[in-house]
Amino acid sequence: MARKYLIAGNWKLNNGGLKGVELAAAVVQASKEVAGLVEVVVSPPFTALAAVSAELEGSHVEVAGQNLYPKDSGAFTGEISAPMLDESGAKWVIIGHSERRQYFGETDEQVGAKVAAATAAGIKPIACVGETLAEREAGNTMTVVFRQLESIVPELNKKPGFGVIAYEPVWAIGTGKVATNEQAQEVHAAIREQLKKTSAELAEVTRILYGGSVKADNAAGLLACADIDGALVGGAALDAAGFAQIAKAAKASGHDN
Ligand code: PEP
Numbered sequence: 001m002a003r004k005y006l007i008a009g010n011w012k013l014n015n016g017g018l019k020g021v022e023l024a025a026a027v028v029q030a031s032k033e034v035a036g037l038v039e040v041v042v043s044p045p046f047t048a049l050a051a052v053s054a055e056l057e058g059s060h061v062e063v064a065g066q067n068l069y070p071k072d073s074g075a076f077t078g079e080i081s082a083p084m085l086d087e088s089g090a091k092w093v094i095i096g097h098s099e100r101r102q103y104f105g106e107t108d109e110q111v112g113a114k115v116a117a118a119t120a121a122g123i124k125p126i127a128c129v130g131e132t133l134a135e136r137e138a139g140n141t142m143t144v145v146f147r148q149l150e151s152i153v154p155e156l157n158k159k160p161g162f163g164v165i166a167y168e169p170v171w172a173i174g175t176g177k178v179a180t181n182e183q184a185q186e187v188h189a190a191i192r193e194q195l196k197k198t199s200a201e202l203a204e205v206t207r208i209l210y211g212g213s214v215k216a217d218n219a220a221g222l223l224a225c226a227d228i229d230g231a232l233v234g235g236a237a238l239d240a241a242g243f244a245q246i247a248k249a250a251k252a253s254g255h256d257n
Contacts, residue, residue, distance in 0.1 A: 006230035009237025020048035030244035035060035053089025064092035082121030112151025161205035172212025188227035216245035
């Protein structure tokens with residue numbers, strides 16, 4: 001079964017107002033030629049979600065939140081729930097990004113609860129995993145990634161193919177140090193093997209994105225790898241033309257994943 005490429009932009013703490021609407025409109029224009037062939041997603045801050053969703057209505061580009069709280073409503077000041085993301089027009093949500101794990105102390109257990117809440121609300125989770133440089137250098141990459149997957153995989157298995165995994169080595173995020181194609185493919189293949197232990201179907205249909213300093217000039221090689229089904233893009237997603245180049249590289253990648 002073919003897995004459609006997914007190119008998702010993580011805008012982080014940028015473009016929370018009118019600038020976000022303008023960037024989203026520019027992404028639609030710049031990436032028109034991939035419509036229907038590659039899924040394209042942008043993730044503005046919460047404050048711009050509804051306006052960006054309205055701007056993108058009827059286009060080939062969808063919207064993601066960057067986080068959620070795993071309760072639908074209640075006394076949780078400052079939090080946003082999965083049904084609220086849905087009301088804002090978001091179809092996707094990034095969960096467990098390394099910055100959330102590192103700066104906000106998100107645990108594997110919380111990440112699993114968030115993936116569950118998103119899935120239950122019909123919001124597609126992009127669940128992030130990845131090792132730090134120290135963990136890689138200690139030879140612990142797979143141990144760390146498999147531990148992070150433990151809380152995520154049972155939730156993804158409730159609706160195989162609905163949610164996706166993003167492998168983002170922490171040492172490659174925002175550093176300009178991209179993993180080599182071989183380093184990325186090795187971990188992606190290992191993640192798929194791990195998914196097989198739950199079910200062959202889950203392994204076959206789950207898209208595994210690579211994230212970490214993906215740019216227009218290195219995307220083609222990464223996306224040509226057999227187990228890389230797309231990219232989660234940070235810095236390069238803030239420029240519509242460069243981001244669209246990555247989506248076009250996915251379209252051009254000949255391999256039938
Ligand atoms: C990210 O934050 O998910 C990311 C991959 O960032 P960058 O592309 O800037 O490394």
